[in-house]
Amino acid sequence: MGFALEGVGLTHANGHVALRQVSLQVAQAECVALIGPSGAGKTTLLSVIGTALAPDAGQLRVLDQPNPARLGSAALRRLRSRIGTVHQAPPLPARQRVVTTVQAGRIGQWPWWKSLASLFYPLDIAGARAALEPLDLSDKLFVRCDQLSGGQLQRAGIARVLYQQPELLLADEPVSALDPALALSTVRLLVQQARSSHCTLVTSLHAVDLALECFDRIVGVRAGELLFDLPAAQVTQQHLQELYASEGQELPRLQTPGADSVHAIQATVAVPECH
Numbered sequence: 001m002g003f004a005l006e007g008v009g010l011t012h013a014n015g016h017v018a019l020r021q022v023s024l025q026v027a028q029a030e031c032v033a034l035i036g037p038s039g040a041g042k043t044t045l046l047s048v049i050g051t052a053l054a055p056d057a058g059q060l061r062v063l064d065q066p067n068p069a070r071l072g073s074a075a076l077r078r079l080r081s082r083i084g085t086v087h088q089a090p091p092l093p094a095r096q097r098v099v100t101t102v103q104a105g106r107i108g109q110w111p112w113w114k115s116l117a118s119l120f121y122p123l124d125i126a127g128a129r130a131a132l133e134p135l136d137l138s139d140k141l142f143v144r145c146d147q148l149s150g151g152q153l154q155r156a157g158i159a160r161v162l163y164q165q166p167e168l169l170l171a172d173e174p175v176s177a178l179d180p181a182l183a184l185s186t187v188r189l190l191v192q193q194a195r196s197s198h199c200t201l202v203t204s205l206h207a208v209d210l211a212l213e214c215f216d217r218i219v220g221v222r223a224g225e226l227l228f229d230l231p232a233a234q235v236t237q238q239h240l241q242e243l244y245a246s247e248g249q250e251l252p253r254l255q256t257p258g259a260d261s262v263h264a265i266q267a268t269v270a271v272p273e274c275h
Contacts (some may be wrong), residue, residue: 001064002026002168002200003049009057010044018044019055020224026200028167031191033211033232034204036221037244042204045221046170049202050083051076063167081108084166086190088173090157094146098137098156101145102128105164131163132156134189150177155186162193169194171203175210183207187214208240 003026010019018041026032034042047053051062054069062068065079084105092101099122107115117123125141132138135155140148148156154177161169171190175183187203187210194201205211211218212232220227220235220243228239 001061002028002030003063004061005048005055005058006060007058008048008055008060010048010053010055018224019048021058022224022226023058024219024226024229026202028200029195029198030217031194031201031215032203032217032219033215034202034219034221035206035208035211035243036227037246038206040221041224042221043172044224046085046172046202046204049168050085050170051080052085077108082167084161084164084169086154086158086161086169086171086174088154088176090153090160092145092153092156092160094144096145097122097142098132098145098148099125099128099141101156102131102160102163105131105160105162109164127163128159131159135159135186151179151182154178158186158190165197165199167199169199169201171201173204173206176206183210184213191215 003024005022005024008019008022009017011017022045034045036042044053048055048060049062051068059066060068063079063082065071068076068079071079100119103118103122103124107118110118114123122128129138129141132141135158137152137155137159140152140156145153145156154174158171158174161171169190174190175186178186187205190201190203191214193199203211203215212235216232217229218232218235219229220239222243227243228235230239
């Protein structure tokens with residue numbers, strides 16, 4: 001089992017209910033896309049799955065570990081070392097070289113002395129380069145992170161997680177800074193790498209066309225609840241209207257699946273910013 005949530009709820013300290021009675025099971029090696037409007041709870045859901053946030057209701061099991069919040073600090077660190085997270089804005093140290101940033105993906109798996117040494121001298125240059133190469137960043141191996149563009153930073157963050165080789169990979173809007181062609185190739189790479197390594201992948205995406213193109217299973221999230229959980233081929237125009245319905249909002253439209261894609265979107269989804 002990749003992970004399972006049963007009736008999970010989470011209310012923030014300010015009283016905002018972020019998740020409401022969420023039940024979701026994802027098998028090991030399964031690839032799932034989360035879609036939905038801004039503020040729907042997708043990022044919170046990923047944070048709960050990744051043990052960064054503890055739910056205040058329901059049950060959570062991650063990588064066959066029930067109730068991660070009850071683990072001791074050492075056991076929780078071991079569990080988190082098996083989980084890789086790609087952030088929309090990767091928290092990469094500005095003055096750190098890309099090779100060091102990528103190798104940091106395995107700090108939780110290495111002994112302390114190796115983790116410390118890797119911060120001063122790259123111990124696996126070939127491995128870091130191999131992680132960067134499919135993302136067209138191998139030429140940036142010894143460049144500082146503050147010299148990268150926003151899109152390059154996102155791809156460096158992805159390379160770090162791929163180098164980590166996690167059992168569970170959570171990606172929160174991992175291609176928001178990339179142009180459409182590069183976003184498509186990058187999401188395809190994430191899915192390909194997850195499948196080849198038998199890793200569970202859950203990705204939140206604002207780009208509905210990318211989700212339908214690259215993933216077999218789509219979960220629609222709205223107002224902290226799961227509106228639907230369907231194979232991509234069964235997602236209809238009505239599902240998207242219900243998910244993104246908002247006054248003055250342009251909705252995505254499906255057209256007949258073509259030879260190269262499961263679905264195509266005729267219009268861009270315009271969703272309001274979260275306040």
